[in-house]
Structure formats: structure tokens, C-alpha cells
Amino acid sequence: MSFIVDYNCFTPLGGDLRATVDRLEQGISGIRRFEAGKCLPVPYYASRFREPCEPEPGFTRLESMLIRALAPVVERHPPGGHALLLVSTTKGNIGAIRGGGTPPEAFMGPMAGKVARYFGFSETPWVLSNACVSGILAVAVAKRMTLAGVYDQVYVVAGDEVTEFVLSGFNAFQALGSGPCKPYDKNRDGVTLGEASAAVLVSAREGIFRVAGDGAINDANHISGPSRTGEGLYRSIRLALDEAGLEGPELDFISAHGTATEYNDEMEAIALDRLGLNEVAVNSLKGYFGHTLGASGLLETVISLESARRGILYPCLGYENSGVSKPLAVIRQKEEREIRHFMKTASGFGGANTAVIFEKLI
Amino acid sequence: MKEALYIGDRCEIRNGEIRVNGETVFSAEGELFADFAKKAYRYLEMDYPKFFKMDKLSKLAFLAASRLLSEGSDTALVFANRAASLDTDLVYEASIADKEAYYPSPAVFVYTLPNICLGEISIKYKLYSENTFFVFEKFPSDFFPAYANTLIRTGKAEDVLCGWVEMLHEEYHALVYRAGRVGTWEHTEENLKKMI
Numbered sequence: 001m002s003f004i005v006d007y008n009c010f011t012p013l014g015g016d017l018r019a020t021v022d023r024l025e026q027g028i029s030g031i032r033r034f035e036a037g038k039c040l041p042v043p044y045y046a047s048r049f050r051e052p053c054e055p056e057p058g059f060t061r062l063e064s065m066l067i068r069a070l071a072p073v074v075e076r077h078p079p080g081g082h083a084l085l086l087v088s089t090t091k092g093n094i095g096a097i098r099g100g101g102t103p104p105e106a107f108m109g110p111m112a113g114k115v116a117r118y119f120g121f122s123e124t125p126w127v128l129s130n131a132c133v134s135g136i137l138a139v140a141v142a143k144r145m146t147l148a149g150v151y152d153q154v155y156v157v158a159g160d161e162v163t164e165f166v167l168s169g170f171n172a173f174q175a176l177g178s179g180p181c182k183p184y185d186k187n188r189d190g191v192t193l194g195e196a197s198a199a200v201l202v203s204a205r206e207g208i209f210r211v212a213g214d215g216a217i218n219d220a221n222h223i224s225g226p227s228r229t230g231e232g233l234y235r236s237i238r239l240a241l242d243e244a245g246l247e248g249p250e251l252d253f254i255s256a257h258g259t260a261t262e263y264n265d266e267m268e269a270i271a272l273d274r275l276g277l278n279e280v281a282v283n284s285l286k287g288y289f290g291h292t293l294g295a296s297g298l299l300e301t302v303i304s305l306e307s308a309r310r311g312i313l314y315p316c317l318g319y320e321n322s323g324v325s326k327p328l329a330v331i332r333q334k335e336e337r338e339i340r341h342f343m344k345t346a347s348g349f350g351g352a353n354t355a356v357i358f359e360k361l362i
Numbered sequence: 363m364k365e366a367l368y369i370g371d372r373c374e375i376r377n378g379e380i381r382v383n384g385e386t387v388f389s390a391e392g393e394l395f396a397d398f399a400k401k402a403y404r405y406l407e408m409d410y411p412k413f414f415k416m417d418k419l420s421k422l423a424f425l426a427a428s429r430l431l432s433e434g435s436d437t438a439l440v441f442a443n444r445a446a447s448l449d450t451d452l453v454y455e456a457s458i459a460d461k462e463a464y465y466p467s468p469a470v471f472v473y474t475l476p477n478i479c480l481g482e483i484s485i486k487y488k489l490y491s492e493n494t495f496f497v498f499e500k501f502p503s504d505f506f507p508a509y510a511n512t513l514i515r516t517g518k519a520e521d522v523l524c525g526w527v528e529m530l531h532e533e534y535h536a537l538v539y540r541a542g543r544v545g546t547w548e549h550t551e552e553n554l555k556k557m558i
Contacts (some may be wrong), residue, residue: 041464090475097448097455102530108446109499126505127497129446130477137494141509148512165451168458169471216492218484224472235490349472350481352493 002143003207004358005153006077007302009198010068011289012047021306025334029288029317031180031192039164040171045180046162047194047290059114060093060105062161062197066115069197070157074119077201081152084145085125087112088138088158090294092129094165115157132257132348133216134158135198135297139344139356140214142202152204158298159197166193166293173224175261181291183258183284183316184265184330186323191259194290198299209305210359212246212341215239219351226263230271232353233345237275240343240355248277251357252339253313253331255304257346258284259291260318264347269324283331287317297346297354308339308360367511368545369553370521373429375402375422375536382429395534399425410486417450417473419443419529420482426536427523431487437540438519439480439489440510442496445530446476479527492519501526501537503554510541511549 007017012030014020030047034040055064066087089108096106104110112125128138135158142154160166170176170191177190202211217239219232227233241248254277256268272278285300292299307314313335322328345355374381378398380388388405390398399421403413406428416424423441431437450473457465472478480493492513498505510522521542528535537558547553 041461092446094451097451098459100452100456100459102445102448102452106448107444107499108497109444112497113499124498124502124504128494129475129497130493130495131475141494144512144516144518145508148516150508150512164458165455165474168466169454169468169474172466172471173468216494217490218481218493220484220488220490222485223478223481224468232490349475350477350493351484352477352481 002147002211003203004209004211004305005201005203005207006073007200007305008069008072009196009299009302010065011196011299012049013288016072017302017306021303024288024303024314027317029180030194031290040167044167044176045192047192048162049195062093062159063111063115065159065197066157067118069159070119070155070199073155073199073201079121079153083121083153083155084123084151085112085116085121086138086142086154086156087115087125087127088134088156088294088298090129090131090134090160091166095163129294131350131352132293133297133346133352133354134294135299136301136344136346136356137216137354138298139200139202139211139301140216140354143211143214146202146204149204154202155199156202156298157197157199158295160195160293160295162193162195177260180318181260181286182318183260183286184322184324184328185319186321188260188265188323190261192286192290194292196289196292196295196299198295198302200298200302208362210361211356212359213240213243213357214355216354219353221351223351224349226267226347230267230274232351233268233271233347234274236353236355237271237345240357244357246341246357248275249280251280251341251343252337253281253342255300255342255344256282256284258286258316260286266324269326269328272328273326278327279329281313281329281331283314283316297344301344304342304344305358308342311336311338313337365515367514367541367543367549369547369549370540370542370545371430372539373426375426376534395532416482419447419449419476419527420473420479422529422534422536423479423525423527424482426525426538427483430523430538430540434488436491436520437489438492438513438522439483440494440522441480441525441527442498442502443476443526443528444499445528446497447474449529450474501558504551506554507549507551514542
């Protein structure tokens with residue numbers, strides 16, 4: 001079997017997991033307004049670190065974010081046996097190409113190598129860069145590699161920054177919302193970007209959660225538009241449920257993708273409806289952190305693991321009235337509930353989808 | 363005992379040449395990649411106009427994969443490279459670098475993710491299967507067998523199309539091959555090292 005041993009995050013809400021979730025529980029969001037300036041010629045909303053996160057000497061800002069998220073996990077559970085570092089990011093140190101050059105830090109392999117050496121991992125790290133599903137797909141990859149006995153432990157760390165590069169790109173796509181994002185809401189009008197890092201230790205031996213099932217199936221439909229039928233997400237969830245041996249309604253909640261674009265949220269509603277998951281509590285955590293790209297799947301997994309551990313469902317911040325065509329049980333209020341099984345899903349550019357189901361053991 | 367898995371058909375593209383299972387099937391010398399890709403497309407008689415909208419990394423991956431795939435299979439795609447999407451990242455970066463000539467394009471931005479090339483292949487061949495894109499400093503002859511064999515042995519895929527697709531500053535190299543239950547050479551690190 002494959003287990004979650006430990007997890008942590010580093011976000012604009014807090015320097016570690018506890019600080020982040022304590023503030024999230026009070027309904028606080030990291031999203032703020034930024035004026036037109038050097039990153040974007042128009043005002044925008046984003047979740048960014050307030051302090052200029054001081055990089056460790058010799059490391060970039062993103063590498064320091066990765067280190068901040070992973071350090072407590074490595075400290076509490078040092079690598080033993082055959083251990084792998086798996087890094088998830090969509091854009092790595094993309095700021096390094098400003099001016100048109102390709103310095104060594106622009107390459108993700110050496111970037112991950114620096115983080116691996118910092119912690120003393122001897123194996124070459126793997127970097128997963130698979131658009132917005134990267135963070136949760138990395139958990140699926142870690143689960144398979146430990147389950148198959150190829151590695152005893154996989155330390156998964158994910159991070160992405162809010163940069164001029166991604167802000168201008170999402171803006172060019174007309175995908176940025178006019179205010180803080182409102183997942184699944186009638187008045188949603190686009191994404192809010194965010195930056196964060198998160199870490200999870202997956203082990204073959206023992207842990208506090210079991211990774212019970214996963215699926216990752218492409219839409220085979222369009223490179224930037226979600227499938228109208230939610231086909232890839234539907235198939236991904238079906239596979240995850242079958243492997244976990246669960247019926248959909250046995251899930252206690254779903255931490256969905258919920259970017260607050262018109263098409264993504266509608267696609268998810270269609271896929272969940274096709275699976276009969278209309279009454280399972282669902283949230284998107286983008287209202288607290290924005291869309292943290294390659295970190296989002298892992299960050300939202302970490303928050304959901306803590307949600308299950310504390311026995312509290314967190315509301316979908318920004319949601320007021322349904323704006324999707326199928327009924328969903330979007331969480332409006334903080335609610336105490338015994339949680340045994342939950343599912344994390346994500347979808348992204350390139351037609352990628354991933355679903356992973358977790359079971360609480362203790 | 364673990365089931366043995368094999369390296370099947372392979373396609374390699376570099377230096378203006380397409381080789382399938384070691385035999386040159388197409389070559390065009392001294393061309394820029396864009397010209398080479400256009401000629402290769404015509405030679406392969408693909409009739410797929412979307413090809414011309416793709417970025418260079420996607421064209422490279424698409425050309426190499428097209429010799430090894432048929433429609434509607436459940437072949438998983440596990441690709442990797444060194445430069446991720448840097449070749450197109452630089453094109454996009456140039457479009458936002460100068461505030462006096464600011465023209466960010468969504469059609470370019472979408473290709474600033476390396477896995478988009480897998481989406482392109484999946485769309486063409488209707489692959490409702492897993493796509494995963496990894497980044498390494500060099501061809502990871504240990505990674506491909508470790509990951510692809512696990513996908514097959516754990517039932518996540520019937521077979522896997524493994525691909526190394528590197529594209530940066532006109533330097534390109536694609537080595538794409540099938541991994542599965544059919545083939546002569548076992549899908550191991552040692553055999554991959556001999557192949558590259």
C-alpha cells in the first residue's frame with residue numbers, strides 16, 4: 001500500500017501548515033488587489049507573499065519556497081531507504097529568462113538538483129511539469145512508485161510563483177477575473193493567480209492516510225478548452241473510485257479544481273453530475289490561495305488532508321449562488337464532520353485531468 | 363517475479379533525419395527546424411492542418427509519435443526533456459519584454475507548457491489515456507523503465523509511448539519508442555543506454 005506520512009505548506013496565509021489553516025479557518029484569503037504596474041498594465045487581483053520571501057543564499061526565490069515547504073517534513077521524517085525527491089512546477093524559475101537568455105537556473109533539472117542537494121537526497125530528482133494537474137498528478141506518481149516498491153519514500157514538493165510571464169499570459173487569454181475568484185458562482189468571471197509551495201511525504205511503509213486510488217486521463221479534445229462532456233475528468237474519477245473500491249457517494253468531500261472560469265467550472269459540474277456526485281460536499285480552495293498552478297494540486301491536497309484530520313469541511317470562499325448547469329453540494333459554511341474518504345481533482349491545459357482518493361487511517 | 367516488458371518500435375528525429383527502427387525514412391539537410399518539419403509533414407502525408415499552428419516542440423513530438431501510434435488505443439504518453447517549453451517561453455517572453463511593443467498572444471502562451479505536445483498527440487490519435495511530462499538534466503535511462511514499467515504492471519496502461527523530445531535554439535532531438543509486452547529488447551536501463 002501507499003501512505004501519506006506527513007505534509008506541509010508555505011503560503012501567503014502562513015509560513016507553515018498550521019498558520020495557513022488557522023487563518024483559512026477564519027475565512028481569511030491571501031488574495032489582494034494590485035495596481036497596474038510592472039507586472040501587468042492593468043490592475044489585477046492575486047495571492048502573493050507580503051514579505052519579499054528572502055531567498056536562501058545561493059537559491060532563487062522559488063527554490064527557497066520549495067525548501068520552506070519541505071524542510072519541516074524532512075526534519076520530522078529524514079530520508080531512509082530508497083528515497084526520491086519529486087518536484088512539481090509549471091514554470092520553474094521562469095523569471096530567469098528575462099532579457100532573452102537561458103541561464104542554468106532557467107532549466108528545471110538543475111533547479112530540482114539544487115533542492116535535492118540541500119536536503120542530501122542522493123538520487124537524481126524527478127521534475128513533473130504537466131500544467132495545472134502537476135501537483136496532484138505528482139501524488140499519483142509517488143503513490144504508484146511506492147506501491148510498486150521502486151521507492152520506499154517519495155518526497156513530493158510543488159511550487160510556482162506569480163510572475164509577469166503568467167499574469168500577462170492569463171490576461172492575454174482574457175482568463176483573469178475582475179475581482180477575487182468566485183468558483184462555481186453565478187457571477188464568476190475568471191481566475192485569480194496565486195503563489196505558494198507545498199510538500200507531502202508518500203511512503204510504502206506506514207502513514208496517517210492511505211492513497212486509495214487514482215486516475216489521470218486526457219480529454220483528447222482541445223489544448224486550452226475543457227471538454228464539454230468532462231470526459232477525461234469523468235474517466236479519471238471512475239478509475240480512482242474503482243481502484244479505491246468505493247461508490248461515489250461514499251466520498252465525504254471533494255476538493256475540486258474550481259478555477260472560476262466559465263468553462264472549467266461548468267465542465268467539472270458536468271463530470272460530477274455524470275458520476276452521481278451531486279450530493280457530495282465539494283469545495284474549491286482557489287478563493288483562499290488563488291490558482292497556484294503547479295502547486296495547486298498539492299497545496300489543495302495538503303489543506304484537504306488537514307481538513308480531514310481536523311474533521312472540518314471548509315467553505316468554498318467566493319461562492320454564493322450556483323452558476324453551473326448541474327446541482328453541486330458546494331460547501332457554504334464551515335462544518336464539523338467525521339471525514340474518512342475524500343477526493344482531490346484537477347484539470348488543466350493540454351486536456352489533462354487527475355483524481356486521487358485518500359482514506360484517513362487514524 | 364516481475365513480468366518482463368520490452369522496447370518496441372522506435373522513431374528518432376535529429377539533424378534533419380527521421381529514423382524508424384534505425385532506418386532512415388526521411389531526411390532534409392541544412393534546414394531550419396520549421397522548414398524540416400513542413401517537409402516531413404508533407405512526406406508523411408498527414409493531412410492534419412492543426413499541425414501548422416503547433417509550436418516547434420509539439421511539431422517535433424507529433425512527427426515522432428505519428429510513426430508509432432494508431433487511433434483510439436489506450437497507449438499512455440510519458441515524455442521528458444531538458445528544456446521543458448523554454449524554446450516557446452523565449453518567444454513569449456520577447457512579446458512582453460518591451461512595453462512599447464507589447465503583444466502577448468494567447469496562441470503562443472498556451473504552448474509555454476511542455477505537456478501541450480502530449481495534448482496535441484492525444485487529440486489527433488483520440489487517446490483517452492494518461493499523459494505525463496517530466497523534466498531531467500539529460501536523457502533519463504533509469505527513469506523511463508522505472509516509471510513506464512510501473513504503469514503497465516499496475517494496470518494503469520496497456521502500453522506506453524515513451525519519448526525524449528528536446529527543443530531549444532534550433533537544437534532538437536526526439537527519441538520516441540513503445541514500451542509494452544511486444545519487442546525483442548527488455549525495457550531496462552542497460553538496454554536504453556545502448557539505444558541512445
